[in-house]
Amino acid sequence: MYVAVKGGERAINNAHAWLAEERRGDTDVAELSIAQIREQLSLAVNRVMAEGSLYDPDLAALAIKQSRGDLIEAIFLIRAYRTTLPRFGASEPVDTAAMACDRRVSATFKDAPGGQVLGPTFDYTHRLLDFALAAEGEETVAPKGEPREEPTPHITEFLNQEGLIQTEVESDEVPGDLTREPLELPSTRPLRLQALTRGDEGFVLSMAYSTQRGYARNHAFVGELRIGKVPVEMEIPELGFSIEIGEVELTECETVNQFQGSKTEPPQFTRGYGLVFGQTERKAISMALVDRALRWKELGEDNLGAPAQDEEFVLYHSDNIQATGFLEHIKLPHYVDFQSELELIRKLRREADARNAAPVREAAE
Amino acid sequence: MTDEITRKSWMSLLAKAPAASLEKLWVATGLSPDYGWLRAPEIGATMVRARMGGTGAPFNLGEMTVTRCSLQIDGGAVGHGYVQGRDKAKATTAALVDALMQGEMAQSLQAAVIEPLMAEMTAAKTDRAAKAAATKVDFFTMARGED
Numbered sequence: 241m242y243v244a245v246k247g248g249e250r251a252i253n254n255a256h257a258w259l260a261e262e263r264r265g266d267t268d269v270a271e272l273s274i275a276q277i278r279e280q281l282s283l284a285v286n287r288v289m290a291e292g293s294l295y296d297p298d299l300a301a302l303a304i305k306q307s308r309g310d311l312i313e314a315i316f317l318i319r320a321y322r323t324t325l326p327r328f329g330a331s332e333p334v335d336t337a338a339m340a341c342d343r344r345v346s347a348t349f350k351d352a353p354g355g356q357v358l359g360p361t362f363d364y365t366h367r368l369l370d371f372a373l374a375a376e377g378e379e380t381v382a383p384k385g386e387p388r389e390e391p392t393p394h395i396t397e398f399l400n401q402e403g404l405i406q407t408e409v410e411s412d413e414v415p416g417d418l419t420r421e422p423l424e425l426p427s428t429r430p431l432r433l434q435a436l437t438r439g440d441e442g443f444v445l446s447m448a449y450s451t452q453r454g455y456a457r458n459h460a461f462v463g464e465l466r467i468g469k470v471p472v473e474m475e476i477p478e479l480g481f482s483i484e485i486g487e488v489e490l491t492e493c494e495t496v497n498q499f500q501g502s503k504t505e506p507p508q509f510t511r512g513y514g515l516v517f518g519q520t521e522r523k524a525i526s527m528a529l530v531d532r533a534l535r536w537k538e539l540g541e542d543n544l545g546a547p548a549q550d551e552e553f554v555l556y557h558s559d560n561i562q563a564t565g566f567l568e569h570i571k572l573p574h575y576v577d578f579q580s581e582l583e584l585i586r587k588l589r590r591e592a593d594a595r596n597a598a599p600v601r602e603a604a605e
Numbered sequence: 606m607t608d609e610i611t612r613k614s615w616m617s618l619l620a621k622a623p624a625a626s627l628e629k630l631w632v633a634t635g636l637s638p639d640y641g642w643l644r645a646p647e648i649g650a651t652m653v654r655a656r657m658g659g660t661g662a663p664f665n666l667g668e669m670t671v672t673r674c675s676l677q678i679d680g681g682a683v684g685h686g687y688v689q690g691r692d693k694a695k696a697t698t699a700a701l702v703d704a705l706m707q708g709e710m711a712q713s714l715q716a717a718v719i720e721p722l723m724a725e726m727t728a729a730k731t732d733r734a735a736k737a738a739a740t741k742v743d744f745f746t747m748a749r750g751e752d
Contacts (some may be wrong), residue, residue, distance in 0.1 A: 261743035266715065294650065295669035298689060325650040328671055333656045333663045340730060350744060358740040387731050387739030394659055408661030415664045429657060430664035437666055471621070472653055473667060478685060485651060485671055486689025486694050494658065513658045516668055 264361050277301035285516025286489075287311055291560060292318025293419070295488050295517050303451050307391050311442075314561050319561050332473045332482060336492050338391050342466040343519075346497055348461045352500040356393035359467060360519075379397070395464040396511065405496065406539075409597040423550055432534055432551060436515050436527045438556030445522060446531035447548045447558075454545030456533045461514060463496035466520050492514050493524040497532050502540030510539060530554060615706055615719050619699040620688045622722045630718045631698045637680040637709075638701065646674035646686070646693035672696040682707040 278285055278301040288300040292315045300318060309314035344567025346352050358364075360382075399405040415430035418438075423431065436444060451457060453592035469489050475482040493514035501507035512532025515525035519577065547553055557563065619627065650668040657664055673687045674696045684704025686696035705714050 290667070290700065294666040295653065295667060298690070299670070322650060322668060323671070325648065325668070328649045328651050328667070328673065330652040332653050333654045334666075336655065336659045340734065343740075354740040357737050358742065359737055360740075371689035382736045383739040384732075384735035386740050387734035389734075396658070408656070410656070410660055412661040413662050415662070416681060417653065417665050419665075419668075430662060433657060434666070470650070471617070472689075473617075474651055474687075476685065476687060476717050478675065479611055479612075479616075483613050483620065485688060486669060487621055487622045488669060489652060490655075492659065511658050515666060556729050559620045562715075 269508075274298060274305060275450075283519060284309075284311060286442060286520050287523075288314045288318060290517040290520050290523060291315045291438055291440065291482050292322070294318050294322045303470065312564055313590050314559050316342045316544075316564070329340050329474055329477075331485070332457075334469060334470045334488070334490070336466070336490065337394050339466055339468040339470050339490070339492070341392050343467040343521075344392055344464070346462070346464045348463050348509070349395055352464075353399070356386065360555075393467070394494070396496065398532070399417070399463075399496065399509060401490070403508075406499075406505070406511060408511070423555060425555075427551055427555060429531075429535070433513065433515070433527075433531060434560055435555045436530055439527075440563070441520075441523045441526070442561035444526040444530055444559050447533075447554060448526035450546070451529050451533045451548045456536070456544050456549045457497040458510075458529075458532050460495040460529050460532060462525060462528075463494045463511075464519055465491070465493045466524065467491045467521065470473060489518050491518065491520045491524040493521065493528040495525075495528040495532060500537065501510060504540040510535070570592075610715065610719065612703070612706070615715075616685070616687065616699075616703060618719060618722055618726070619686070619702060622689075622726065624690075624692050624695040626694060626722060626725055627698055627702075627718070631702065634704045634714070634717050636705070638681070638703075638705070639677045640684075640701065640704070641679070643675040643677055643683065646672055648672050648691045648693070660745070674700050676700050676704065678708075681705075707739045726736055 241297030255293060264467075269305045278297045279302065281301075282297075285297050285300045288303055288311055289295050289312075290298065292300065292303070294300075298386070300422050302316035303317040303321075304311070306317060315336065315580055336495055341354070341357060341359075342358045343361060346356065350356070376565045384527075396405055400407060404583065415434070418431060418434050423435070427435075452460070454471060467489070469487045471484040473482050474485050488505055490516075493512075495512040495514075497512060498511045499505070499508055510532065512528035514529075514531065515526045518526060534551050534554065536543060649671055651671050652668050654663045654665045655666045656662065671687060671689060671691065672692055672695065673685070674693070675683060675685050676697070678701070682704045684700040684702070684707075686698070686700030686703065688696045688699050701731045702714060702718055705711070706719075714742050
């Protein structure tokens with residue numbers, strides 16, 4: 241219960257002024273620019289765009305600066321900002337097969353057309369602190385090869401040609417939108433994917449990890465992981481045709497999962513799908529594993545009671561802004577609530593004391 | 606001799622072009638036509654959609670920022686600007702270029718603005734593709750232990 245109380249204005253203003261001073265830190269140290277954050281902390285920027293659900297690197301960098309690097313706070317700022325924007329429309333579905341791939345690897349096919357392209361990855365680094373970065377860093381120039389001109393085909397399409405993997409049926413159905421209608425259960429796969437792609441990376445990662453450790457295990461292989469830019473095309477009403485209104489960097493993960501077959505489906509491979517704004521591969525792989533676990537019903541699998549199979553559990557706890565809003569509100573004044581709790585405890589204590597004072601007679605009756 | 610390009614291609618190019626490059630090329634043309642707003646620049650969002658599994662039914666991935674405006678050159682054509690991000694100046698320049706590309710200025714503007722932008726963006730894309738290509742794995746088989 242909340243009761244309007246006056247007071248605290250001066251304290252609040254001074255707290256915010258101190259926050260601004262602390263945010264700046266030691267003024268002998270150069271101030272960070274938005275461009276520096278955007279260019280040099282780009283994976284933090286990508287996470288804020290993905291979970292803030294708004295692709296705009298400069299805004300995400302500003303949010304990171306304002307939040308002193310607290311990424312959930314930064315995501316909160318982006319979510320709040322996006323509610324102020326008029327919606328111009330929805331794009332055509334992006335074509336990830338036409339992606340200009342910076343990175344493209346497959347754990348299932350060594351010799352896939354297009355090859356294994358590592359891209360700017362942390363994989364195979366030794367995870368040793370590089371003290372050279374603490375000194376004035378010198379610029380490294382990346383070597384170049386012969387650029388591939390043709391698009392890189394999706395690896396799952398090769399399995400599809402043999403009919404060994406469940407097909408994704410193309411449609412032009414208009415998907416539900418979590419930002420417009422509240423989530424209702426049972427939900428649909430498009431809504432689950434929207435919730436997962438903007439869900440908290442840590443939460444989605446842990447859910448995915450739980451499936452690997454045996455809670456609704458579904459034997460995922462990373463059929464393909466690709467990172468790169470795709471154009472975004474939208475129909476412009478005043479023109480009557482569509483144009484590309486920009487391009488976004490995406491990480492896409494397709495998992496290939498073993499499937500023994502069920503009452504309704506023959507033995508085949510099945511798919512999990514992850515697609516996330518920016519270079520965000522931990523999140524994209526996690527999303528694909530959780531997507532696959534949540535598909536148990538449509539594939540006729542058993543409900544093993546695993547957390548990752550429970551869409552209510554997953555979808556209602558994946559959003560870190562909802563979670564942090566509810567969690568952090570308990571630190572705000574609850575004086576009246578607590579006053580009544582205090583009254584209750586005192587009353588219970590008096591009653592207990594009274595019972596303890598006269599136990600013998602009651603027991604004898 | 607330049608190939609004629611469609612309105613769809615030049616608008617798509619202007620939407621994605623680096624703002625600073627577009628501004629520099631536009632200023633260099635020395636053009637500053639008078640115009641009136643049909644829709645003053647406004648910042649908004651577009652919901653980006655994708656397909657489940659890359660090929661299946663659509664789902665909503667998240668929004669992106671877009672700035673748009675519409676204007677009419679005095680005694681001339683209507684131009685629309687739709688550009689990525691929050692940049693009213695860029696949207697205005699894009700709309701002016703769009704309007705002029707529909708008239709007799711088309712050829713000279715194509716040479717002065719559109720083609721240099723295209724070259725710059727193609728070079729940037731090729732540069733990334735070349736770096737990606739250098740990280741492609743060449744597998745080789747180690748000597749087997751049979752003999």
